[in-house]
Amino acid sequence: MASHEAISANLQGVGESAWGGGVAPFATGSKKLGMWLFIMSDAITFAALLMAYCYVRVASDNWPRPFEFYPALVKATVMTFILLSSSVTMVMAVRASKLEQRASAVKWILGTMAGGLLFVIIHATEWVGLIREGVRLFHNPWGSPLFGAAFFTLTGLHMTHVFCGVIYLGVVAGWFGKGKLGSEDVEVAGLYWHFVDLVWMFIFPLVYILSIKG
Amino acid sequence: MSAPTEHAHAEGSKRIFLIVWFWLLALTGVELFLGYEQLELKLMLVLLMGLSIIKAALIIAYFMHLRYERPSMAATLMPALVIVIVLMNIFLPDSLRLLHMRPH
Numbered sequence: 001m002a003s004h005e006a007i008s009a010n011l012q013g014v015g016e017s018a019w020g021g022g023v024a025p026f027a028t029g030s031k032k033l034g035m036w037l038f039i040m041s042d043a044i045t046f047a048a049l050l051m052a053y054c055y056v057r058v059a060s061d062n063w064p065r066p067f068e069f070y071p072a073l074v075k076a077t078v079m080t081f082i083l084l085s086s087s088v089t090m091v092m093a094v095r096a097s098k099l100e101q102r103a104s105a106v107k108w109i110l111g112t113m114a115g116g117l118l119f120v121i122i123h124a125t126e127w128v129g130l131i132r133e134g135v136r137l138f139h140n141p142w143g144s145p146l147f148g149a150a151f152f153t154l155t156g157l158h159m160t161h162v163f164c165g166v167i168y169l170g171v172v173a174g175w176f177g178k179g180k181l182g183s184e185d186v187e188v189a190g191l192y193w194h195f196v197d198l199v200w201m202f203i204f205p206l207v208y209i210l211s212i213k214g
Numbered sequence: 215m216s217a218p219t220e221h222a223h224a225e226g227s228k229r230i231f232l233i234v235w236f237w238l239l240a241l242t243g244v245e246l247f248l249g250y251e252q253l254e255l256k257l258m259l260v261l262l263m264g265l266s267i268i269k270a271a272l273i274i275a276y277f278m279h280l281r282y283e284r285p286s287m288a289a290t291l292m293p294a295l296v297i298v299i300v301l302m303n304i305f306l307p308d309s310l311r312l313l314h315m316r317p318h
Contacts, residue, residue, distance in 0.1 A: 026287040033287075040291055044298050051302045059312035073246065080242050087277050088235045095228070187279075194277040201269045204242070205262040209249035 035188045039195045042161075046199050049157065050206060053150045064142035066133075067211045075126050076208040079119050080200065083162075086115025087197045094190045097176065097183035105186060109173040112193060116166040123159050127152070151207060158203055161196045168192065234276045241265050 026033055057063045067073055093108030134141045135148045172189045175181040245265055248258065275281040280288050 026284050026290070028283065028287070036287070036291055040295050043295055047295075047299045048302060051299075051306065055306060055309045058306070058309035061313060061316060073249070077242065077246055081239065084235060084238050084242070087273065088231055091231045091277055092228070191278055194273055197277075198270050198273045201238075201266050201273070205245050205249075205266055209245055209262060210258070212249045214250075 029184050031184060031188050032191070035191045039191060042195065043199075046157070046202070049154055050202060053154055053206065056144075056146045056150060060144040060146065062143035064140065064144065064147050065211045065213055066140075066142050066147075067208060068213050071129060072126065073208060073212065075122055076204055079122050080204050082115050082119050082122070083197045083200050086112045086119070087194050089115065090190045090193045094183070094187045097186040100183075102177060102179070105183075106173050106177045109169050109176070109186070109189075113166050113169050113173070116162050116169070116193075120159055120162055120166070123155065123162075127155075154203055154207060158196070158199055161199070165193050165196050230276060234272050238269055238272060241269050 024030075067076075089108050089111040093105045093112060096102075096105035096108055130151070135151070137148045137152060138145045140148050169189055172181060172185055176183075176186055245262055248261055248265075251258075253261070280291075
């Protein structure tokens with residue numbers, strides 16, 4: 001809390017113009033700007049993986065389209081719903097933390113974590129299903145052997161982000177509840193969570209919808 | 215001195231979050247619907263990516279709050295991302311060359 005007030009104090013007199021300089025030219029704390037910069041670099045990582053996936057897919061003449069409506073598309077749609085809803089609970093957590101309603105903010109963060117965990121669990125059952133069907137990194141029963149590598153790399157990196165996000169949110173919820181962290185830290189964690197949600201908005205159409213069996 | 219931030223956060227009200235949430239779900243539904251339409255792949259790709267970019271923009275603007283930040287922040291962050299992604303796209307047509315070079 002003290003650090004938050006210090007930031008507010010530092011902002012005084014800064015930014016009469018957009019590029020006014022001083023300690024906070026964007027009128028945000030350095031944690032928030034740091035998270036934005038991390039998100040930009042992470043976005044480029046995911047963009048590169050999605051590009052690589054599109055590249056090998058277009059370059060293959062036997063790329064498989066294995067996904068039935070059930071289970072793959074139903075699960076992916078439910079997962080999209082869960083992730084979008086967990087973003088809403090996260091904005092509620094940020095809102096509550098700004099209003100200094102600590103207990104309420106912690107509850108909203110716990111709700112967000114539950115959404116994230118549910119996402120990972122459903123995704124894991126889908127992975128197990130595909131592995132049982134014989135999909136491996138460089139082998140599958142349907143066509144281009146790169147399908148498994150592309151699918152598991154893309155969704156695996158995303159799942160890792162969700163899983164790390166759940167742990168991150170757990171730490172933030174605990175420390176924010178105890179008063180060790182301020183509302184800015186909740187907001188920064190929220191930025192990360194929304195970014196993970198955003199990435200899924202590209203994986204869902206490119207990996208799932210374009211692989212519908214038919 | 216906290217007046218500007220309080221003002222900024224008042225703009226992101228609960229109602230706006232729920233409206234954005236509704237639109238994100240609706241656009242997801244449209245994407246799912248398109249998946250079962252027999253469309254040409256290029257058209258499908260343009261439609262799906264267009265919808266996804268709209269969804270990403272909604273998330274960035276409202277959930278990630280960028281709309282209510284200084285415009286200079288978006289001006290600092292976004293161009294680099296867009297330029298890098300566009301530059302990566304330059305390599306995509308090369309995949310067609312690879313497709314035609316396949317021996318079988």
